[in-house]
Amino acid sequence: xxxxxxxxxxxxxxxxxxxxxxxxxxxxxxxxxxxxxxxxxxxxxxxxxxxxxxxxxxxxxxxxxxxxxxxxxxxxxxxxxxxxxxxxxxxxxxxxxxxxxxxxxxxxxxxxxxxxxxxxxxxxxxxxxxxxxxxxxxxxxxxxxxxxxxxxxxxxxxxxxxxxxxxxxxxxxxxxxxxxxxxxxxxxxxxxxxxxxxxxxxxxxxxxxxxxxxx
Amino acid sequence: xxxxxxxxxxxxxxxxxxxxxxxxxxxxxxxxxxxxxxxxxxxxxxxxxxxxxxxxxxxxxxxxxxxxxxxxxxxxxxxxxxxxxxxxxxxxxxxxxxxxxxxxxxxxxxxxxxxxxxxxxxxxxxxxxxxxxxxxxxxxxxxxxxxxxxxxxxxxxxxxxxxxxxxxxxxxxxxxxxxxxxxxxxxxxxxxxxxxxxxxx
Numbered sequence: 268x269x270x271x272x273x274x275x276x277x278x279x280x281x282x283x284x285x286x287x288x289x290x291x292x293x294x295x296x297x298x299x300x301x302x303x304x305x306x307x308x309x310x311x312x313x314x315x316x317x318x319x320x321x322x323x324x325x326x327x328x329x330x331x332x333x334x335x336x337x338x339x340x341x342x343x344x345x346x347x348x349x350x351x352x353x354x355x356x357x358x359x360x361x362x363x364x365x366x367x368x369x370x371x372x373x374x375x376x377x378x379x380x381x382x383x384x385x386x387x388x389x390x391x392x393x394x395x396x397x398x399x400x401x402x403x404x405x406x407x408x409x410x411x412x413x414x415x416x417x418x419x420x421x422x423x424x425x426x427x428x429x430x431x432x433x434x435x436x437x438x439x440x441x442x443x444x445x446x447x448x449x450x451x452x453x454x455x456x457x458x459x460x461x462x463x464x465x466x467x468x469x470x471x472x473x474x475x476x477x478x479x480x481x482x
Numbered sequence: 483x484x485x486x487x488x489x490x491x492x493x494x495x496x497x498x499x500x501x502x503x504x505x506x507x508x509x510x511x512x513x514x515x516x517x518x519x520x521x522x523x524x525x526x527x528x529x530x531x532x533x534x535x536x537x538x539x540x541x542x543x544x545x546x547x548x549x550x551x552x553x554x555x556x557x558x559x560x561x562x563x564x565x566x567x568x569x570x571x572x573x574x575x576x577x578x579x580x581x582x583x584x585x586x587x588x589x590x591x592x593x594x595x596x597x598x599x600x601x602x603x604x605x606x607x608x609x610x611x612x613x614x615x616x617x618x619x620x621x622x623x624x625x626x627x628x629x630x631x632x633x634x635x636x637x638x639x640x641x642x643x644x645x646x647x648x649x650x651x652x653x654x655x656x657x658x659x660x661x662x663x664x665x666x667x668x669x670x671x672x673x674x675x676x677x678x679x680x681x682x683x
């Protein structure tokens with residue numbers, strides 16, 4: 268027993284079964300050396316309890332609980348882009364319609380683009396030539412239409428169907444274009460007048476300007 | 483309701499981070515104590531605690547429950563301490579507990595009913611034990627730490643240190659025997675010093 272230290276250490280820590288405990292106890296009763304050994308081991312175990320550890324402050328940063336993901340974060344990017352585009356288009360369409368309702372004009376003003384697309388600086392002779400070409404083209408189309416309609420026969424609009432005389436229709440078109448041309452010429456004339464006024468005012472101001480002064 | 487380590491480990495493995503937080507809260511002080519008593523320095527021990535739990539978290543899926551969670555954690559901690567000692571190429575430090583000056587000790591937290599003299603004596607014994615433990619071979623010191631301060635069974639220590647059961651008992655016996663001799667010698671020296679001081683005064 269005295270040479271079997273493992274049995275003593277098991278007894279000291281009370282990690283032996285009942286039979287082993289009884290055998291060691293019986294041995295200690297008769298062995299002074301082992302009694303002293305056991306006593307010394309128990310004493311040093313008590314001494315070990317004196318070893319303090321400094322106060323510990325946690326350095327661990329707890330994991331934050333997972334935040335619930337908003338539903339819109341799960342929508343694919345392409346769907347978000349499509350929704351944004353659709354919203355923009357609906358808004359733009361609403362704005363155009365609203366503008367048309369407020370101003371009483373059609374959404375795409377007919378007169379404005381025509382004025383803007385006519386090249387500046389056309390002479391009356393050039394405009395007359397354009398008008399003639401347009402008239403010839405319209406006349407040719409209108410004369411060619413009855414022949415094409417004999418087979419396909421799409422229905423004419425109601426007011427055109429009542430007008431049997433193509434010459435009368437041609438006359439209406441010519442009148443319309445004449446009025447449009449006169450209106451356009453008047454607009455250009457008044458624009459020229461306004462530009463002349465502005466130019467005159469600039470000259471007047473330039474003549475009276477003496478340069479920057481000391482303020 | 484208090485959950486067992488095994489339940490918390492299962493939940494943490496399934497992604498419940500709060501369960502892992504609870505494991506940390508439960509085990510960080512024992513892990514710190516083990517690291518501190520192994521390394522002997524507070525800052526290093528705190529670093530080891532943090533790294534040990536990070537490694538444990540990363541390795542949770544590999545932990546199959548073949549050992550107790552605490553034993554697994556102790557093994558991670560001891561490996562980290564061993565790496566630290568190897569990296570620093572030096573023996574564990576002995577950080578002597580602060581202040582045996584009575585003025586300092588008057589402000590120190592003492593146990594209920596403990597006099598200043600008792601507190602001084604306890605501090606001195608703590609420092610003496612720390613020195614004696616630091617001088618032990620690593621394997622003996624580790625076996626004593628796990629047994630005395632963490633209450634592991636012989637078998638758990640054997641599993642943690644990956645050695646036979648009989649080896650654990652031998653290391654414990656040898657380590658305690660060495661400590662006993664050193665502490666008895668120290669006590670004899672202190673008694674001699676006190677006697678000399680009393681005789682001179």
